[in-house]
Amino acid sequence: MAATKTFRVLPGFKITLGFTLTYLSLIVLIPLAAVFIKTSELSLGQFWDVVTTPRVVATYKLSFGLSLVAAAINTVFGLMLAWALVRYSFPGKRIIDALVDLPFALPTAVAGIALTALYAKNGWIGQYFDAIGVKVAFGPLGVLVALVFIGLPFVVRTVQPILEDLDTELEEAAVSLGADRWQTFRFVILPILLPALLTGFALAFARAVGEYGSVIFIAGNIPMVSEITPLMIITKLEQYDYAGATAIAVVMLLLSFVLLLVINGLQAWTSKRTGRDR
């Protein structure tokens, strides 16, 4: 962070940057570094054994697989919801628009027990699934429900501003050139939305992979069937297996870093395409 040689009019650069870097190091960087240092106590072979035990591998499949499915569901329905909120007027729209952010504001534990109550076999929604022999709560499907819940606002809130910025002229031009409504959507609107949709997908996916609070209540947490990866870290910690817990944490952290890079790239693409800052 070498200071540039230009003369600065505004004061406070050194003290604010100094505080920023110190605080960042103390709260985020050093603690996260501890995870990697702790794991280095294990040999590469031991590390590999911990992170590839069948029970742990089953959690990767569940966590990553269902997070992908949930993000895909959110991309489709989130786009529809954003479309409805931007393009149509209907009663209660402002309240619905505000409530889209509920998963950001509602504590995950509350979401977890509420979704469990709804989707249990005697719940308001679960009873209909139970009637056709489908178990939602206390199984993998329950995990999916929770991941869809927490991921929805990411897609809606990344797509909505882009939809609002769209000029009507684009669609009018498409129509006057002979395109029908579907062609206009498919070849004019969708390409403009694509970077935002992918960003929303990646954000929802990243959040879903790490999610804990809302999932553990509804998952049933059956080994090899409905255990998520963050739960494995907790389980290892409860057995005082700190090295094992950190080894799994390293796998998750590496994935988070990759996702963060992907999301940054996608957001840069979005702003390049649309001229928006974010």
Place this chain on the structure above:
Amino acid sequence: MAGATTLHLGGDHAARFESRAATREAPWVKWLILGVSLTFFATFLLMPLIAVFVEAFRKGWGTYLTALSDPDALSAVRLTLTAALIAVPLNLVFGVCAAWAIAKFEFRGKQFLITLIDLPFSVSPVIAGLVWVLLFGAQGWFGGWLMANDLKVIFAVPGIVLATVFVTFPFVARELIPLMQAQGREEEEASVVLGANGFQTFWHVTLPNIKWGLMYGVILCNARAMGEFGAVSVVSGHIRGQTNTLPLHVEILYNEYQFAAAFAVASLLALLAIVTLVIKTWVENRAARALNLETAVSRLSIARKPDEHDVLGIGQTPAIR
């Protein structure tokens, strides 16, 4: 990761799209999209919220009030407030400092710094708790020293505060950085050149410009601080009446099959969420109004210009007419 949590000034656009044939769908398509998306909204967002309150009052007001006035519940409220009262101001000061350094100055590695500030958003809450166990737990780096000095961080209040600070770390910074970057530094430079000191400049020039964004960041930060579950659960040790926050108290009651009591406490947190969303919407409206006012004023001053000429008598010269 905050792309979805930043101040959003929407306004209503429906009229613009609905009034033109080219931007309208066939009625059946419109109703289909509305029907599907609103059903999706109802089943995944609205019904869980309603369910919290219905379950909370299932056994009546008596049970509800008993659950809330239980000493363990009250101590959970106190701990939750304590953690938020420490975490939110800390991250507020950090957010303002980081945004000032990043938005008002040029330096190498700025983009990388912004990415690092975002990190806690992409780390699983469980890992946000684990890191403090590795540092301050019985077997952690400083565990021996803490034990020798009879200090407790993990399974105690300091650990809960640290975990809360970690998960809420980026909220204010992430809100202010793009906002202050967009506003540039001319106004502050003018203020300093006119003789104001740094603090006066911040207080009288910068703060009025960023107040809505700042409030927005603070309320989201507070909601997360009071509602955090995963990270706090790892460091808390779940000691009733001592290291239980409200979300952890909900979990304990739920696991003891005291469902009505669990939902009663959960309804407090759900109310907090609703209040957060109401304030958030209000802030968005105020910010949008401020923005509209600004554009209206600048338009007005452009429109006024011929009038100024009129006053000077230029427009009234008969020769020009």
